[in-house]
Amino acid sequence: xxxxxxxxxxxxxxxxxxxxxxxxxxxxxxxxxxxxxxxxxxxxxxxxxxxxxxxxxxxxxxxxxxxxxxxxxxxxxxxxxxxxxxxxxxxxxxxxxxxxxxxxxxxxxxxxxxxxxxxxxxxxxxxxxxxxxxxxxxxxxxxxxxxxxxxxxxxxxxxxxxxxxxxxxxxxxxxxxxxxxxxxxxxxxxxxxxxxxxxxxxxxxxxxxxxxxxxxxxxxxxxxxxxxxxxxxxxxxxxxxxxxxxxxxxxxxxx
Numbered sequence: 001x002x003x004x005x006x007x008x009x010x011x012x013x014x015x016x017x018x019x020x021x022x023x024x025x026x027x028x029x030x031x032x033x034x035x036x037x038x039x040x041x042x043x044x045x046x047x048x049x050x051x052x053x054x055x056x057x058x059x060x061x062x063x064x065x066x067x068x069x070x071x072x073x074x075x076x077x078x079x080x081x082x083x084x085x086x087x088x089x090x091x092x093x094x095x096x097x098x099x100x101x102x103x104x105x106x107x108x109x110x111x112x113x114x115x116x117x118x119x120x121x122x123x124x125x126x127x128x129x130x131x132x133x134x135x136x137x138x139x140x141x142x143x144x145x146x147x148x149x150x151x152x153x154x155x156x157x158x159x160x161x162x163x164x165x166x167x168x169x170x171x172x173x174x175x176x177x178x179x180x181x182x183x184x185x186x187x188x189x190x191x192x193x194x195x196x197x198x199x200x201x202x203x204x205x206x207x208x209x210x211x212x213x214x215x216x217x218x219x220x221x222x223x224x225x226x227x228x229x230x231x232x233x234x235x236x237x238x239x240x241x242x243x244x245x246x247x248x249x250x251x252x253x254x255x
Contacts, residue, residue: 004102006110007050012076014084018211019111019119019181021088023072023168027190029124030169032200032220033207034089040215041077045087049074049110055099056092072103074110082212086114093167104171108179119176119183120211121169122203125161126192130231134202139165139185141177149184152209161187194231197224 022034038045051072060067072090079085088107094100111119125137138154139161140146146156164170169185176183186206188199197220208215 001052001054003054004106005052006106007052008048009050010046010048010076012046012048012078012114014076014078014086014114017076017084017086017114017116019086019088019107019116019172020207021107021119021121021168021172023088023090023093025093025167025169026124026126026192027188027194027196027199029188029190029196029199029203030122031089032195032197032223033122033188033204034087036200036204036217036220037085037207037213037215038075038077038087038089039219041079041085041213044079045075045077047073048076048086048114051103051106051110053094053099053103053106055094055096055103057095061091072107076114077213079211079213082214085211085213086111086116100168100171101175104168104175107168107172108176108181111181112179117181119172119181120207121165121172121183121185122207123165123169123185123187124190124192124196124199125187127189128192130191130193130234131189134199135189136202136206137161137187137189139173139187141173141181141183145182145184149206149210152206154186154206194227197221197227 022030024031056070060069070092072088075087077085094103135155138149138156165185173183186203188203190196190199201220
Protein backbone atom coordinates (compact mmCIF):
# COMPACT_ATOMS: atom_id res chain seq x y z
CA UNK A 1 0.00 0.00 0.00
CA UNK A 2 1.18 3.54 -0.76
CA UNK A 3 1.58 6.15 1.96
CA UNK A 4 -2.00 7.20 1.18
CA UNK A 5 -4.65 5.42 -0.90
CA UNK A 6 -8.10 6.70 -1.84
CA UNK A 7 -10.65 4.12 -2.99
CA UNK A 8 -13.33 5.64 -5.22
CA UNK A 9 -16.36 3.63 -4.17
CA UNK A 10 -19.10 5.69 -5.81
CA UNK A 11 -19.87 9.13 -7.22
CA UNK A 12 -23.03 11.02 -6.35
CA UNK A 13 -24.05 14.46 -7.66
CA UNK A 14 -24.49 16.82 -4.71
CA UNK A 15 -26.29 20.15 -4.37
CA UNK A 16 -24.20 22.94 -2.77
CA UNK A 17 -22.53 20.44 -0.41
CA UNK A 18 -20.60 21.10 2.80
CA UNK A 19 -17.85 18.99 4.32
CA UNK A 20 -18.60 17.68 7.83
CA UNK A 21 -15.66 16.16 9.71
CA UNK A 22 -16.29 14.06 12.82
CA UNK A 23 -13.13 12.14 13.71
CA UNK A 24 -12.12 11.07 17.25
CA UNK A 25 -11.09 13.80 19.68
CA UNK A 26 -11.89 15.22 23.12
CA UNK A 27 -15.01 13.54 24.53
CA UNK A 28 -15.55 11.91 21.12
CA UNK A 29 -17.86 14.86 20.51
CA UNK A 30 -17.25 15.14 16.78
CA UNK A 31 -17.42 11.39 16.25
CA UNK A 32 -20.72 11.04 18.09
CA UNK A 33 -22.25 13.96 16.21
CA UNK A 34 -21.18 12.75 12.75
CA UNK A 35 -22.12 9.13 13.38
CA UNK A 36 -25.54 10.14 14.70
CA UNK A 37 -26.07 12.28 11.61
CA UNK A 38 -25.30 9.32 9.35
CA UNK A 39 -27.51 6.97 11.37
CA UNK A 40 -30.46 9.34 11.17
CA UNK A 41 -30.00 10.01 7.44
CA UNK A 42 -28.97 6.47 6.52
CA UNK A 43 -31.56 6.13 3.76
CA UNK A 44 -30.10 9.20 2.01
CA UNK A 45 -26.45 8.31 2.58
CA UNK A 46 -23.98 6.71 0.14
CA UNK A 47 -20.44 5.58 0.89
CA UNK A 48 -18.35 7.33 -1.77
CA UNK A 49 -14.71 7.08 -0.61
CA UNK A 50 -12.42 5.10 1.69
CA UNK A 51 -9.15 6.80 2.57
CA UNK A 52 -6.27 4.63 3.80
CA UNK A 53 -3.01 5.90 5.24
CA UNK A 54 0.15 4.53 6.84
CA UNK A 55 -0.26 7.36 9.34
CA UNK A 56 -3.13 5.44 10.95
CA UNK A 57 -2.42 2.88 13.69
CA UNK A 58 -1.34 -0.55 12.37
CA UNK A 59 -4.60 -2.38 12.99
CA UNK A 60 -7.88 -3.57 11.58
CA UNK A 61 -11.40 -3.23 12.89
CA UNK A 62 -13.47 -6.40 13.22
CA UNK A 63 -17.24 -6.60 12.79
CA UNK A 64 -19.05 -9.95 12.96
CA UNK A 65 -15.69 -11.63 12.53
CA UNK A 66 -14.80 -9.72 9.36
CA UNK A 67 -11.69 -7.51 9.43
CA UNK A 68 -11.18 -4.24 7.59
CA UNK A 69 -8.11 -2.04 7.47
CA UNK A 70 -8.32 1.22 9.42
CA UNK A 71 -9.52 4.04 7.18
CA UNK A 72 -11.57 7.21 6.95
CA UNK A 73 -15.01 6.69 5.43
CA UNK A 74 -16.64 9.42 3.36
CA UNK A 75 -20.41 9.43 2.93
CA UNK A 76 -22.41 11.65 0.60
CA UNK A 77 -25.77 12.61 2.10
CA UNK A 78 -28.54 14.10 -0.02
CA UNK A 79 -30.69 16.50 2.01
CA UNK A 80 -34.09 17.54 0.64
CA UNK A 81 -34.72 21.28 1.05
CA UNK A 82 -31.23 21.76 2.49
CA UNK A 83 -27.57 21.62 1.57
CA UNK A 84 -26.11 18.20 0.84
CA UNK A 85 -23.35 16.81 3.06
CA UNK A 86 -20.01 15.09 2.62
CA UNK A 87 -19.38 13.41 5.99
CA UNK A 88 -15.93 12.15 7.07
CA UNK A 89 -15.85 9.58 9.90
CA UNK A 90 -13.43 6.97 11.20
CA UNK A 91 -11.92 5.35 14.26
CA UNK A 92 -8.58 7.18 14.22
CA UNK A 93 -6.66 10.32 13.42
CA UNK A 94 -3.07 10.26 12.18
CA UNK A 95 -0.31 9.30 14.58
CA UNK A 96 2.23 11.89 13.47
CA UNK A 97 2.45 15.43 12.08
CA UNK A 98 3.22 14.48 8.48
CA UNK A 99 0.23 12.16 8.44
CA UNK A 100 -2.11 14.85 9.74
CA UNK A 101 -1.07 17.20 6.92
CA UNK A 102 -1.26 14.52 4.23
CA UNK A 103 -4.71 13.38 5.32
CA UNK A 104 -6.06 16.92 5.65
CA UNK A 105 -4.95 17.62 2.08
CA UNK A 106 -6.52 14.35 0.92
CA UNK A 107 -9.83 15.21 2.62
CA UNK A 108 -9.86 18.63 0.95
CA UNK A 109 -8.99 17.03 -2.41
CA UNK A 110 -12.00 14.74 -2.09
CA UNK A 111 -14.17 17.66 -1.04
CA UNK A 112 -13.15 19.62 -4.14
CA UNK A 113 -14.12 16.75 -6.44
CA UNK A 114 -17.67 16.95 -5.04
CA UNK A 115 -17.88 20.74 -5.38
CA UNK A 116 -17.51 21.56 -1.68
CA UNK A 117 -16.58 25.14 -0.80
CA UNK A 118 -17.45 25.16 2.89
CA UNK A 119 -16.19 22.96 5.75
CA UNK A 120 -17.40 22.22 9.26
CA UNK A 121 -15.02 20.44 11.64
CA UNK A 122 -16.77 19.06 14.73
CA UNK A 123 -15.05 18.49 18.06
CA UNK A 124 -14.90 19.12 21.78
CA UNK A 125 -13.13 21.65 23.96
CA UNK A 126 -12.21 20.43 27.46
CA UNK A 127 -13.29 22.34 30.57
CA UNK A 128 -11.53 20.02 33.04
CA UNK A 129 -14.70 19.66 35.12
CA UNK A 130 -18.17 18.18 34.87
CA UNK A 131 -20.65 20.72 33.48
CA UNK A 132 -24.42 21.22 33.26
CA UNK A 133 -24.78 23.76 30.42
CA UNK A 134 -23.10 22.91 27.11
CA UNK A 135 -21.91 25.91 25.14
CA UNK A 136 -20.63 25.53 21.58
CA UNK A 137 -17.49 27.51 20.81
CA UNK A 138 -16.49 28.52 17.31
CA UNK A 139 -13.44 29.31 15.22
CA UNK A 140 -13.57 30.45 11.59
CA UNK A 141 -11.27 31.28 8.69
CA UNK A 142 -12.76 34.74 8.11
CA UNK A 143 -14.22 37.31 10.49
CA UNK A 144 -17.17 37.89 8.14
CA UNK A 145 -18.50 34.43 9.08
CA UNK A 146 -18.93 35.19 12.78
CA UNK A 147 -22.29 37.00 12.77
CA UNK A 148 -24.20 34.09 11.21
CA UNK A 149 -22.66 31.65 13.67
CA UNK A 150 -23.39 33.82 16.69
CA UNK A 151 -27.01 34.04 15.53
CA UNK A 152 -27.08 30.22 15.63
CA UNK A 153 -25.84 30.24 19.23
CA UNK A 154 -22.10 29.77 18.71
CA UNK A 155 -19.86 31.54 21.24
CA UNK A 156 -16.60 33.25 20.30
CA UNK A 157 -14.35 33.85 23.29
CA UNK A 158 -11.06 35.68 23.43
CA UNK A 159 -8.08 33.32 23.59
CA UNK A 160 -10.27 30.17 23.56
CA UNK A 161 -9.66 27.39 23.02
CA UNK A 162 -6.40 27.86 24.89
CA UNK A 163 -3.51 26.48 22.86
CA UNK A 164 -5.45 26.55 19.60
CA UNK A 165 -6.97 23.61 17.71
CA UNK A 166 -4.79 20.58 17.05
CA UNK A 167 -5.22 17.62 14.73
CA UNK A 168 -7.44 17.31 11.69
CA UNK A 169 -9.99 19.92 12.82
CA UNK A 170 -7.30 22.57 13.10
CA UNK A 171 -5.73 21.67 9.77
CA UNK A 172 -9.04 21.75 7.91
CA UNK A 173 -9.26 25.40 8.97
CA UNK A 174 -5.61 26.25 8.34
CA UNK A 175 -5.13 24.39 5.07
CA UNK A 176 -8.71 25.00 4.00
CA UNK A 177 -8.22 28.74 4.28
CA UNK A 178 -5.10 28.58 2.11
CA UNK A 179 -7.06 26.65 -0.52
CA UNK A 180 -10.05 29.00 -0.58
CA UNK A 181 -12.51 27.07 1.61
CA UNK A 182 -14.73 28.80 4.17
CA UNK A 183 -14.05 26.64 7.22
CA UNK A 184 -15.60 26.56 10.69
CA UNK A 185 -14.78 24.51 13.76
CA UNK A 186 -17.71 23.86 16.11
CA UNK A 187 -16.47 22.76 19.54
CA UNK A 188 -18.82 21.54 22.25
CA UNK A 189 -17.75 22.14 25.82
CA UNK A 190 -17.05 18.86 27.60
CA UNK A 191 -15.26 17.75 30.73
CA UNK A 192 -12.73 15.87 28.65
CA UNK A 193 -12.97 12.85 30.96
CA UNK A 194 -15.82 10.92 29.35
CA UNK A 195 -17.55 10.24 26.05
CA UNK A 196 -20.03 13.11 25.92
CA UNK A 197 -23.34 12.65 24.01
CA UNK A 198 -24.79 15.88 25.45
CA UNK A 199 -21.97 17.94 24.01
CA UNK A 200 -22.36 16.13 20.67
CA UNK A 201 -26.07 16.97 20.69
CA UNK A 202 -25.35 20.65 21.27
CA UNK A 203 -22.88 20.74 18.37
CA UNK A 204 -25.21 18.85 16.03
CA UNK A 205 -28.14 21.15 16.86
CA UNK A 206 -26.06 24.17 15.81
CA UNK A 207 -24.96 22.45 12.59
CA UNK A 208 -28.56 21.50 11.87
CA UNK A 209 -29.61 25.15 12.03
CA UNK A 210 -26.71 26.33 9.90
CA UNK A 211 -26.94 23.73 7.13
CA UNK A 212 -30.64 22.84 7.05
CA UNK A 213 -30.98 19.09 7.63
CA UNK A 214 -33.55 17.60 10.03
CA UNK A 215 -32.76 14.76 12.46
CA UNK A 216 -34.21 13.23 15.61
CA UNK A 217 -32.14 12.95 18.78
CA UNK A 218 -33.78 10.06 20.65
CA UNK A 219 -30.87 7.61 20.44
CA UNK A 220 -28.33 10.30 21.33
CA UNK A 221 -30.48 11.34 24.28
CA UNK A 222 -30.58 7.73 25.47
CA UNK A 223 -26.79 7.59 25.42
CA UNK A 224 -26.72 10.88 27.32
CA UNK A 225 -28.98 9.41 30.02
CA UNK A 226 -26.65 6.43 30.36
CA UNK A 227 -23.69 8.77 30.77
CA UNK A 228 -25.62 10.80 33.36
CA UNK A 229 -25.81 7.66 35.49
CA UNK A 230 -22.04 7.28 35.20
CA UNK A 231 -21.53 10.96 36.07
CA UNK A 232 -23.82 10.57 39.08
CA UNK A 233 -21.69 7.69 40.33
CA UNK A 234 -18.52 9.74 39.84
CA UNK A 235 -19.97 12.66 41.78
CA UNK A 236 -21.03 10.33 44.56
CA UNK A 237 -17.52 8.90 44.76
CA UNK A 238 -16.01 12.39 44.80
CA UNK A 239 -18.36 13.40 47.60
CA UNK A 240 -17.47 10.31 49.61
CA UNK A 241 -13.76 10.92 49.11
CA UNK A 242 -14.16 14.50 50.32
CA UNK A 243 -15.90 13.25 53.46
CA UNK A 244 -13.09 10.74 54.09
CA UNK A 245 -10.30 13.34 54.00
CA UNK A 246 -8.96 13.66 57.57
CA UNK A 247 -9.21 17.04 59.26
CA UNK A 248 -6.30 18.85 60.89
CA UNK A 249 -7.58 17.60 64.24
CA UNK A 250 -7.51 14.01 62.98
CA UNK A 251 -3.94 14.42 61.74
CA UNK A 252 -2.55 15.44 65.13
CA UNK A 253 -0.33 12.84 66.76
CA UNK A 254 -1.03 12.29 70.41
CA UNK A 255 1.58 10.34 72.34
